[in-house]
Amino acid sequence: MKVLVVLAHPDPASFNHAIARKVLDVLLMNDHEVVFHDLYRERFDPFLWAEEIPVGAVLDPVLERHCTELQEADGIVIVHPNWWGQPPAVLKGWVDRVIRPGVAYRFLEGDSGEGIPLGLLKARVALVLNTANTPEERERNVFGDPLERTWKDCIFDLCGVRDFRRRMFRVIVTSTPEQRRQWLSEVVELVDGCFPAVEQ
Amino acid sequence: MKVLVVLAHPDPASFNHAIARKVLDVLLMNDHEVVFHDLYRERFDPFLWAEEIPVGAVLDPVLERHCTELQEADGIVIVHPNWWGQPPAVLKGWVDRVIRPGVAYRFLEGDSGEGIPLGLLKARVALVLNTANTPEERERNVFGDPLERTWKDCIFDLCGVRDFRRRMFRVIVTSTPEQRRQWLSEVVELVDGCFPAVEQ
Numbered sequence: 331m332k333v334l335v336v337l338a339h340p341d342p343a344s345f346n347h348a349i350a351r352k353v354l355d356v357l358l359m360n361d362h363e364v365v366f367h368d369l370y371r372e373r374f375d376p377f378l379w380a381e382e383i384p385v386g387a388v389l390d391p392v393l394e395r396h397c398t399e400l401q402e403a404d405g406i407v408i409v410h411p412n413w414w415g416q417p418p419a420v421l422k423g424w425v426d427r428v429i430r431p432g433v434a435y436r437f438l439e440g441d442s443g444e445g446i447p448l449g450l451l452k453a454r455v456a457l458v459l460n461t462a463n464t465p466e467e468r469e470r471n472v473f474g475d476p477l478e479r480t481w482k483d484c485i486f487d488l489c490g491v492r493d494f495r496r497r498m499f500r501v502i503v504t505s506t507p508e509q510r511r512q513w514l515s516e517v518v519e520l521v522d523g524c525f526p527a528v529e530q
Numbered sequence: 531m532k533v534l535v536v537l538a539h540p541d542p543a544s545f546n547h548a549i550a551r552k553v554l555d556v557l558l559m560n561d562h563e564v565v566f567h568d569l570y571r572e573r574f575d576p577f578l579w580a581e582e583i584p585v586g587a588v589l590d591p592v593l594e595r596h597c598t599e600l601q602e603a604d605g606i607v608i609v610h611p612n613w614w615g616q617p618p619a620v621l622k623g624w625v626d627r628v629i630r631p632g633v634a635y636r637f638l639e640g641d642s643g644e645g646i647p648l649g650l651l652k653a654r655v656a657l658v659l660n661t662a663n664t665p666e667e668r669e670r671n672v673f674g675d676p677l678e679r680t681w682k683d684c685i686f687d688l689c690g691v692r693d694f695r696r697r698m699f700r701v702i703v704t705s706t707p708e709q710r711r712q713w714l715s716e717v718v719e720l721v722d723g724c725f726p727a728v729e730q
Contacts, residue, residue: 341580376576376619380541415676415684416616419576419626423619443703444663463644473684476615476676484615484673503643 331404333357333525334453335366338410338421342371345502345510349459350409352517357407360527365399369420376423385432396424397433403453405525406491408481412462412498415476425485434489449490455524456486458496459517463503495524531604533557533725534653535566538610538621542571545702545710549659550609552714556721557607561728565599569620576623585632596624597633603653605725606691608681612662612698615676625685634689649690655724656686658696659717663703695724 335353339346350368357364367374374392381387389397400406410417417425431437435447458481462469469475475498482494497520499513535553539546550568557564567574581587589597600606610617617625631637635647658681662669669675675698682694697720699713 340578340583344580370577370579373577376623377570377573378540378613378618379570380544383540413578414622414625414629415680416622416625418578419619419623422614422616422622423576425614425616426619429614444665444701446668465644468646472687474679476679476684479674479676480615484676487672501644 331525331528332363332365332402333405333407334399334403335364335407336369336409336421336424337367338369338418338424340370340418344411345461345499345505345513346409346411348510348514349461349499349517352514353407353409353459353521356518356521357525360522360525362405362525362528365403367396367424369424370418374420374424376420376426378423378426382427382430385430385436393427396428397430400428400451401433403451406451406453406456406486407521407524408456408458410460411502412460412464412477415473416480417477429485429489447488449488451486451489451491453491455493455495456481456491457520457524458494459520460496460498461502462498462500465501466498469498469500495520531725531728532563532565532602533605533607534599534603535564535607536569536609536621536624537567538569538618538624540570540618544611545661545699545705545713546609546611548710548714549661549699549717552717553607553609553659553721556718557725559727560722560725562605562725565603567596567624569624570618574620574624576620576626578623578626582627585630585636593627596628597630600628600651601633603651606651606653606656606686607721607724608656608658610660611702612660612664612677615673616680617677629685629689647688649688651686651689651691653691655693655695656681656691657720657724658694659720660696660698661702662698662700665701666698669698669700693724695720
């Protein structure tokens with residue numbers, strides 16, 4: 331399978347980077363084809379400008395490549411910290427620009443843009459791996475975990491990816507090395523569950 | 531009162547810009563001191579880098595000014611379209627960078643960052659004005675309106691701004707000029723309600 335992996339965290343020494351490395355390890359071990367983007371390292375341009383919005387707009391080559399990769403992906407893995415119930419801005423910019431009409435969804439004929447779009451992604455499964463410093467109870471009772479709705483319903487379900495899985499690792503800031511090792515084992519299981527080894 | 535107004539939309543001819551102009555009109559008419567940022571026009575840098583994260587980090591002068599304006603604001607108005615249940619990336623970047631520890635909130639002594647922070651903003655009221663192309667029923671039933679939780683609970687309540695008001699104007703793409711005029715009258719009422727004329 332072709333698997334697209336997108337990471338957004340500014341610190342190469344972060345647990346998010348450790349998660350992403352583990353994701354790549356498992357995917358390669360299982361003989362999948364992997365496309366990986368570390369959006370911070372690549373300084374992905376997060377600005378969606380007005381000229382780029384219309385269906386059929388001319389896209390810059392970097393964006394064109396991102397769109398093709400998304401279209402061709404059989405699976406998608408997203409890794410990012412929970413910042414204010416949302417991803418870091420650079421990943422929000424990737425969503426704004428790459429998950430575009432004609433690539434990830436389209437409106438039905440006669441629809442001016444207010445109707446229910448048709449998902450176009452062929453990816454069968456999307457896995458979102460998050461880190462947070464907010465304890466689970468507070469997230470549930472006070473913040474309501476907006477990331478779940480955003481990735482699951484607003485984005486992936488709309489684009490036709492029905493098998494959605496997500497795991498939030500917390501609390502990072504007070505975690506022990508042992509706890510992190512345990513979490514990375516969970517990452518292995520999750521990725522292996524979504525993308526098992528290719529039969530020879 | 532000092533009122534901070536932040537706008538994020540790429541098209542100067544957009545209804546978001548019309549809303550922002552109306553907000554500014556009312557604030558000035560009511561004799562308030564206004565600080566206005568059109569984040570797209572200013573090309574606000576949305577990248578929060580690792581070095582900028584710690585409390586007390588040295589900030590670039592542009593960011594320093596944004597932080598001071600946020601701290602000094604007696605009221606805040608945010609204007610943006612609903613893109614995937616979130617603001618455009620540039621505004622997410624403003625949140626990531628400007629709403630920072632030591633400016634908008636702080637952790638209590640002995641807290642490593644996992645506890646409940648103390649809000650520091652002196653603003654009494656925050657008003658968020660959004661546009662959308664999703665009908666209200668679909669937003670409620672399918673997407674769950676993540677923007678409400680994000681702005682109200684994750685951001686403003688955490689930073690100590692308890693009086694939160696929000697209005698989503700929809701459906702923009704199929705709206706008539708008459709409908710838009712009516713919406714702008716609502717903007718006038720909302721802003722006037724939050725920030726009445728200063729008594730002479």
